[in-house]
Amino acid sequence: MSAGGGLDARVEVPGRLAADLRADAGDVVAVVGPNGAGKTTLLRVLAGLLDPGPGGHVSLGGRSWTDPPVLPRDRRVGYVVQGQALFPHLSARENVAFGLRARGLGRAAARERADAELERLGVGAFGDRRPGQLSGGQAQRVAVARALATDPDLLLLDEPFAGLDVGVAASLRVELARHLASYDGVALLVTHDAVDALTLGTRVLVLEDGRVAQTGTPADVAAHPRTDHVARLVGLNVLRAPDAPGRLTAFRPSAVTLSVAEPTGSARLRWSGSVEQLTPYGDGVRVAVRTTHERPVLADVTAAAVAELALHPGLRVWASVKETAVTRYPATADG
Amino acid sequence: MTGRTTSTLGRPPAVLVVPAALASVFLVLPLVALVLATPWSTFLDNLTSPEVLDALRITALTSGLTVVTCLVLGTPLAWVLARVDFRGRGLLRALVTVPLVLPPVVAGVALVSALGRSGLVGEPLRDATGITLPFTMTAVVIAHTFVAMPFYVISVEGALRTAGEQYDEVASCLGATRWTTFRRVTLPLALPGVVAGSVLAWARSLGEFGATVTFAGNYPGATQTMPSRIYTVLVNDPEGARTLSMILLLSSVLVLAALRNRWLTTGASA
Incomplete structure (x- = not known):
């Protein structure tokens, strides 16, 4: 060498x-x-x-x-x-x-x-x-x-x-x-x-x-993906924070809860949308929920949950995530 | 005609089958006639007459030298056309392939204009060195090379393009100069094209007549090749003409067999 x-x-x-x-x-x-x-x-x-x-x-x-x-x-x-x-x-x-x-x-x-x-x-x-x-x-x-x-x-x-x-x-x-x-x-x-x-x-x-x-x-990129491609690559949901322009919100699909009724508890981030796609993922199912964001929110749920909620493409659902499971960071390195 | 075509699409119409049959007969009949007319009993005697042996020797020598000239000059030209990006490359490629479609006798006249005693290059050459090219065996090789090299260059350039530049780039990153790359990578990978091109050039040289008689003449023992000899003796010595023709026919069949194996079937993937 x-x-x-x-x-x-x-x-x-x-x-x-x-x-x-x-x-x-x-x-x-x-x-x-x-x-x-x-x-x-x-x-x-x-x-x-x-x-x-x-x-x-x-x-x-x-x-x-x-x-x-x-x-x-x-x-x-x-x-x-x-x-x-x-x-x-x-x-x-x-x-x-x-x-x-x-x-x-x-x-x-x-x-x-x-x-x-x-x-x-x-x-x-x-x-x-x-x-x-x-x-x-x-x-x-x-x-x-x-x-x-x-x-x-x-x-x-x-x-x-x-x-x-x-x-x-x-x-x-x-x-x-x-x-x-x-x-x-x-x-x-x-x-x-x-x-x-x-x-x-x-x-x-x-x-x-x-x-x-x-x-x-690698640790920084994995934790704070700045684009959708990186987010999908490392398996995170990344959304523009609704309350803070210029900042991104990242959370793991497994932290997302799906429900048919609007979730209670004000501390939760939540989105209303329709189920777009269901794909097997690991032991469970990855559900893509189409919301008002440009990218669907991904949620990893168990097969039992899919059956219980009768999830199917087109169903209106709520996706929510606990504040503690969310990372927020600037959208640009120097922002 | 495969079974499928006949059975599922109906019988081939006579309006196509009859001309096709005529064309087949037209193409095959003269060859059959030549084989039948060849004086097989005196084949060897005809072959060993001094004039025929001379023609055979001159043809073998000149066609061999033509292939060598194509290898030495045509390979670099094919490489330049395939690998070097320069203004006028398309024009140069078009110009060097003109002899491919040029009537051979016109090629001969062009060679006389360039290299004849009073030609563009021939006159200064004679004045400077006393060398005159026309009506020498060198002139035969020049005439043959002129008409055969385009076949060679096109074949090798195609092979170089098929092999692609990726290997050249890899060799370059490994520290090889372009000459090393050419010698150790480019040329070995283009070898099928070099072989096919050589066979094509040899075949073209073997049968060359028009440019040769125009530029090099038809002198027994010096510039008389087999085709020239055939043309000369056809009236007085039809047996000799047919014997020589038979040899050229056999050569053509051998070339076709060589190209089928080397070029028409495996060449594309090599």
């Missing part, structure tokens, strides 16, 4: 992404956001495959990569693209050795290092296989080994668990967490999974519609 420095980037790709990003060496920045939010664009800019735009710049460890421009091959970036893109005509070992050979290491030394890297990722036995003969999980490990073999200062992982079986993804997640913890450069991990973002990331960057919607520590 080489010792890189902190990352400082400003991206202004017109029509695609406008974002600032700062991260220290050792940081794992989890990049989350809906499809088309600009996650891959961000990685491509950092790798040097896309121009950062008119006002953009990228620097790592105090050295600028954009002024003067540094080619991708001179950036020391380990980039695991979505779908791995292992060279199909090379064996796993040759794939991992490719970057070492390209950077001038001798054949034997590159081969030895490649074998060690494959071993480290738990795929040492598959060095002679072509990518077509590897399972999805094995191929992903080879791709990570290939990226790590060149001692990158910046590691970019684009959806490393996408398309893997649940069990395979889980074991890769555990191992990747270990490698990321011992990695002393800056790492960016693009994911659409809240668990990945919150467990693997030391920082979370939420992109939406080509902008940074939220950034912070």
Whole structure:
């Protein structure tokens, strides 16, 4: 592992992404956001495959990569693209050795290092296989080994668990967490999974519609989601506080009580609406209640409650939540 | 005709079936006639006459050199067209594919205009070095390359585009220069297209006649290829002409078989 420095980037790709990003060496920045939010664009800019735009710049460890421009091959970036893109005509070992050979290491030394890297990722036995003969999980490990073999200062992982079986993804997640913890450069991990973002990331960057919607520590983002996407990602209801403009109200769906009659007790937040959707969720049922807010209020209730209240789409109900179960915070970081 | 088509959609109408049958006969009959007319008993004797051996040798040599020239010059051109973004790329692609549809004899006239004794490049070349290209075996290779290279370039460019730029980007992030990337990633992945393009160029070169006789002439032992020899001896030595024709027909069938396996079926997914 080489010792890189902190990352400082400003991206202004017109029509695609406008974002600032700062991260220290050792940081794992989890990049989350809906499809088309600009996650891959961000990685491509950092790798040097896309121009950062008119006002953009990228620097790592105090050295600028954009002024003067540094080619991708001179950036020391380990980039695991979505779908791995292992060279199909090379064996796993040759794939991992490719970057070492390209950077001038001798054949034997590159081969030895490649074998060690494959071993480290738990795929040492598959060095002679072509990518077509590897399972999805094995191929992903080879791709990570290939990226790590060149001692990158910046590691970019684009959806490393996408398309893997649940069990395979889980074991890769555990191992990747270990490698990321011992990695002393800056790492960016693009994911659409809240668990990945919150467990693997030391920082979370939420992109939406080509902008940074939220950034912070995993704990902060999980507790105070600022957009609907993050709220759904971490499983919280987030509503604009009716009594305080500019502030958000967050509460867990399991804290919501549904009733047919208007609930009594003035300390409760309550909304009248109609049942929109019922979906199985864990042991119970997640009920979406359409209210006057732009997003439905989610409530987790037991199957028994569904039967008792005879819940069905279209039924008028009251959703209420105790004041003690609600968190209130400003809608913007500096608000 | 599958059973389904006949049984569920009704009988194929005669107005289509009759012309289709005529077309089939039209295309197959001359080939059958050639096979029947080939003097099989004297096939080997005809084949070993000095003039025929010369034509065979010249054709093998020039078509081989044509393929090599296409590989050396056409591969980089295909790469530039597929991978380098520059003004006028579309125009260049259109221009280099013109020989594909140009009448071969016009190609020959164009080559004479460029490389002939008093041609645009030919005259200064002769003045400077004393070298004249027309009516040499080099001229045969030039004529063949001129008409065959577009086939090669189109085939390889298609393969390069199919392989996509993603692997080039990955190689670049791994620290490879563009030349290393080309050598170790791009070209190996485009190999099916290179093979198919070479076979196409070879086949085109094998049968080339118009541009060759116009630019390189028809001199036995120097520039007379098999098609030129066939044309020359058809009246006086029909047996020899048919023997050579049979060889070219067999070559064509081999090319078709090679392309079916390599290109028409698996090429798209390779």
